[in-house]
Amino acid sequence: xxxxxxxxxxxxxxxxxxxxxxxxxxxxxxxxxxxxxxxxxxxxxxxxxxxxxxxxxxxxxxxxxxxxxxxxxxxxxxxxxxxxxxxxxxxxxxxxxxxxxxxxxxxxxxxxxxxxxxxxxxxxxxxxxxxxxxxxxxxxxxxxxxxxxxx
Numbered sequence: 001x002x003x004x005x006x007x008x009x010x011x012x013x014x015x016x017x018x019x020x021x022x023x024x025x026x027x028x029x030x031x032x033x034x035x036x037x038x039x040x041x042x043x044x045x046x047x048x049x050x051x052x053x054x055x056x057x058x059x060x061x062x063x064x065x066x067x068x069x070x071x072x073x074x075x076x077x078x079x080x081x082x083x084x085x086x087x088x089x090x091x092x093x094x095x096x097x098x099x100x101x102x103x104x105x106x107x108x109x110x111x112x113x114x115x116x117x118x119x120x121x122x123x124x125x126x127x128x129x130x131x132x133x134x135x136x137x138x139x140x141x142x143x144x145x146x147x148x149x150x151x
Contacts, residue, residue, distance in 0.1 A: 034083050037144050038076055044140065045072045045133065052129070060125045067129035070111045074104055075137040079144060086148055 020028070029035060049068050053061050078100050085096045112130070115121050 034080070037079055041075055041079070041137065041140055042072065045137065048133070048136065060129075063121050063126040064129045066115055066119065066121060067126050068133050070108060071130065071133040071137045074107065075141050078104075078141060082145065083148060 030039075045068050049064055052064050056064065081096055081100065082093060085093050115126060116123055
């Protein structure tokens with residue numbers, strides 16, 4: 001079993017979920033590459049936020065937290081959507097990415113408007129943190145896509 005865990009061989013065999021124990025299900029779940037990617041995206045985002053809040057004045061903490069949420073949600077939804085489409089219909093991945101780009105433009109525009117006008121966050125620290133998270137998460141997303149598309 002150890003050899004399978006190290007090489008990822010667990011996903012190269014049939015599974016009977018009704019015969020697996022809860023422990024075996026958890027092990028299989030956390031070895032799935034997409035789950036690892038979701039956890040990594042989230043951990044890096046939260047880690048950057050924790051470091052930034054430790055360094056920055058307390059007055060900037062709300063802007064940094066709110067700036068992280070939308071790019072993180074967007075990256076997670078994009079990764080899930082593209083991974084599923086890549087597995088089911090590879091020829092449609094480009095269309096999914098284009099539709100996602102349009103949806104992100106609308107989502108980010110509405111999110112920025114709500115955060116600045118309704119919530120009342122300060123524009124400069126919020127925009128700086130937002131851009132930083134978007135760039136960080138898009139780089140991570142590109143690396144994940146490179147790995148996904150190389151298969």
